[in-house]
Amino acid sequence: MSVAADMEQMAARAKEASRALAAAPGAAKDAFLAALADLLASRRQDVLAANAKDIEAARAAGMDAPRLDRLTLTPAVMDAMADACRQIIALPDPVGAIEAARPRPNGLLVGRMRVPLGVICMIYESRPNVTIDAAILCLKAGNAVILKGGSEALASNMALAGLLRQALAAAGLPQDAAQLVPTADRAAVAALCKLDQYIDVIIPRGGEGLIRAVVSQATMPVLKHFKGVCHAYVDEGANEDRAVTVVVNAKAQRPGVCNALECLLVHVRAAPGCLPRLGAALRQAGVELRACPRALTLLGSLARPAAPEDFGREFHDLILAVKIVDSMDDALDHIHRYGSNHTEVILTENHDRAMEFLRRADASMVGVNCSTRFNDGGELGLGAEIGISTSKLHSYGPMGLTELTSAKFVVLGQGQVRG
């Protein structure tokens, strides 16, 4: 049979299973998660053996060290997957929740009830733990999930998907609620992208190339998690101690992630006092500074000149672009031009400017006097997250359980009709 026909059958089975998942009580979904946590411990050796095969093949094919590292499952990663299951058990079931219901003048009570999205297709690259981490969030939110991992992780993903299906069966839920695409054939993605009668949304996780390929082919909505080019703006009169603490944390605490700082903007009147201190602290944290000409005169040997392409760049490393601006308007213009709608923060003591920055900076998280690193589902109180959306449709920012649902109108009447 063709890959396209296989994908269509898989998607049709997912749609059918999604009805049972949508109606499943929270207890059944939590029983699935508990069973999965147990299987991730008891069947650990099987999964690690499958992973060893993937690693061997990847090594033989000459895969580089960082990618090999991402491909590798360790006992610690297996433990983390089981912990994730237990953490999600602790989160309330979003499905069926009615956040508010209000009476209309005619006596109808109108509310919105959370409902699953339906069938979610995850398309992702190397890391096999995404197979578990993404699936368990989708399933707890009452959705069926189709998983398409990287070809280099196929054996690992097959082993993990087997555990997902075994745990679903143990909880009395349909196994087809979690299906892994069992082929490395690239035609599978193209076929999935056209099945909008079965698949409600596609979530690609990986490089910009993967995301653009999915967006250009998909006939259903795509939830995009693009790059994070995050800025911190140090305002005139900002508290210097705070600025130093926050900026160093934002850049250096974990430089390889999407909510790490990539560009520091400093008000021209804050710069003489603040920038040498900031520069020294950042250098001490091992950060390379690439500065605009005006910043360079204040930073001296602490920095080197920035190239034009250093602005708007996601370094993913201990490197920071630095620029002096003449006003908050200039900072906002720079962010508008170079930002990626991910995370923008201001350091200020002035209330009016704090509130104006909050309103005008266009990003999935805008912060006042805090690190960019807080743009994270756990830190913002959502519990686990499936990624951070940097486009505004459906969800903007970290997507937790609630963001993997929709809401329908529910209307309770006593025989009302329209006049």
Place this chain on the structure above:
Amino acid sequence: MSVAADMEQMAARAKEASRALAAAPGAAKDAFLAALADLLASRRQDVLAANAKDIEAARAAGMDAPRLDRLTLTPAVMDAMADACRQIIALPDPVGAIEAARPRPNGLLVGRMRVPLGVICMIYESRPNVTIDAAILCLKAGNAVILKGGSEALASNMALAGLLRQALAAAGLPQDAAQLVPTADRAAVAALCKLDQYIDVIIPRGGEGLIRAVVSQATMPVLKHFKGVCHAYVDEGANEDRAVTVVVNAKAQRPGVCNALECLLVHVRAAPGCLPRLGAALRQAGVELRACPRALTLLGSLARPAAPEDFGREFHDLILAVKIVDSMDDALDHIHRYGSNHTEVILTENHDRAMEFLRRADASMVGVNCSTRFNDGGELGLGAEIGISTSKLHSYGPMGLTELTSAKFVVLGQGQVRG
């Protein structure tokens, strides 16, 4: 210049204008709406003259009567557009609203602030009043809008778009926040569908052919308003008086709209008592009944046999499909198979089944003991609406001002960093 290049310039201007709209205070947006309401009165003759040209050309081209009717602007329609402006002035500005903000253990205060979507592209057919009705909702929600109406209404739409731009200028807002595609060239739609760097969302309003064409081409999210195949399920033990009142209203009060009833499902034990009364009342309201074999034995000469294709059909007319089911499960299966995720209601006196139907029926509005006709932005308390979304991403059900926005995370700190 090519149409594609024209569209790209238009979209780039819209993106630029969307920044000013996003930052505009509510007072400026309301001043625009007031100016527009005045222009729709003072410049009425210009608009009607442009419309007369469209009508003359359409008539010469042999347009049928219903489409001519939809194309025609009358003084009453002009009044209704001006009234819509005044009604939207009365609605609160959604932009900048923070519905709730909660403290985290580390003292950060985390909320979500409503922000505009950015640039909305409306693609619609015959009715020129959509030019005003859609634009004013998008603009009050802080978005820029690109309008692509039907070629047969081009002169009317140009006249109306001129008033939009004049009113924007009068309120000190950028005219490019409302732009009409000034050509009937079909290549314009294809070009717009590819401009995802400027256009945040496309909303097609029209037949299924238009919607499918946009969905298959668009690289940005599409908010779809498909057909309404709405059901009412009369449960065992339902109050018969209520059932008759609600079902007749749902079908006959305005049969040509998407929230009108298209199929009546009756529990087999409710049918003997209820169906003859329902049939008689519906016939009296002028409704043609197309019944399944079992219903036919109870309805006799009141009905004629349903063809298979009468189920799942949007009649848009005084015609109703009728079917007897053995249980609520059967009713839900029928709705799952034939429904269009628009509006489903149950008539019941039983609380458990009311709540189960509410939970399990998958539609943008699910009602208990009320008419399907309540699935409407005004009736549900949203104020004006731009349409009813029958897909779950971003918004499910009527879309009012709030649904034309997104929400970003806002985080207020005192120097917090991540450990």
